[in-house]
Amino acid sequence: MSEKISEFFDHQTNANKIDSLVGDLTKNKKEKEAFKYYQLISDVLHHDHGFISDHAVDKIMQKIDQEPIQFNNGFIRPAMQNTLTFDFKKYALYVFASLMLVGTTWFIATNTNDSASSSVPVFLAEEISEQLLNDHNSTTTTNPNFFIQANYQADI
């Protein structure tokens, strides 16, 4: 019954069930009292509490704050009215996505060194190619005319 009342204040009760709920409340005095409490909690949560004292509001909010917090990442969902089931598919998807995120981060970190910004090649410079050619010819040429030049050397 309490759940029905709670659903009502959470606007989750459809029109057909409202009549049934009102009927039950009129018959059962205890449930009628419970309805009042839920009404009060709903007003406090929706800041619609002009008719009650601030002290009472503070006490109610304190009680709500003391309720244990449950983190539900969407893996636990109600299967039936009073039971919860663990959604393994969602959990596996979450774990897989997390591993992918960690893996991608690791791959980028390991394959991108500090010189990443400078590793974009630029076109082979004319002066570099000249020096390479001179150095290559200084030891390998068959043409004496190249070899007789004394103007180039590789230095340490």
Add this chain to the structure above:
Amino acid sequence: MVIRFFYFLVFFLGTAQVYAATDLWSDINDAKLATQKLNYQGIVQSVNEKQDINVLKLTHANFQNQEYVKIEKVEGDKAELLLLNSDATIYQEQDDRVLIQKKQNNHLFPNIFTGDLEQIKQNYNLSQGSETFIANRKAMLYVLNPKDNYRYFYHLWLDVENNLPLKLTVVSPDKKLVENISFAEIQFLQSKDLNWFRPKSVNNKSYDLIESSQVSQIAPRLFKVTKSTFGFKEVEYLAKRMPGLNVQSQQLILTDGLNYVSIYIHPISRNQKPQSGQIQKNNSNIIALYKDGYQLMAVGKVPFETLEMLTEAINF
């Protein structure tokens, strides 16, 4: 009977062809010996890509199994080169001073067959052309045809009398002249006199000795050659600092028996931009690429494709 004659004819022609090819290669071997053993003096001319003709005077003598070579520039800046076996000293006049530099080389024309003849056989087919006259000497044309697309054609004219190479041209598959060196004049020396083997330039002049680069060969290699190098074999490995690059570079020199390729390798530091691309310069091809944090640059008178394949064989 006809079939037997046919088989005999096939066998005879096949044997004759193999014998002829073997005989041609023995001519190449004789050419190798002739460049080392004979004493000769001549004018050598080479034509560069701009069709400029450079003229040098070359003297070669073999004395007590030591090779002495002197090469002098005939025109332009005065320069001379004294080569004892593979140790070269260059004397180059600049104003009132003389620059002196030491280098290493043992394959200057006409001594082009310094490598392994078997390696050349693996990479080239040899054929014979027709006779002609080079430097007033009767010469026979030999053509070294590459067995694949990774190298160029070598045309060689050998002296009919003693097999000394008188002319060399290197031609690309698209008929472009890559190298052209030949004797314009030549005479064979009988004298054992070695008085000519001294520099003229240093007389009464101050000189600057360009310190030879202290190339270190003990630096650990940064690379491994993990794939086929298409008939090219390593002949030398050097570690040196390249002036323009300002980095410690490693040079791997490869040869296919006739041609040489250098691959330069150095790591790319944080503030350096790697080079990439390909360029042709003085009939040589040069490529640069960035691989696994290293800069690779290859140089040689070979097709770009060869340089690419050789750099692909380098891994870290």
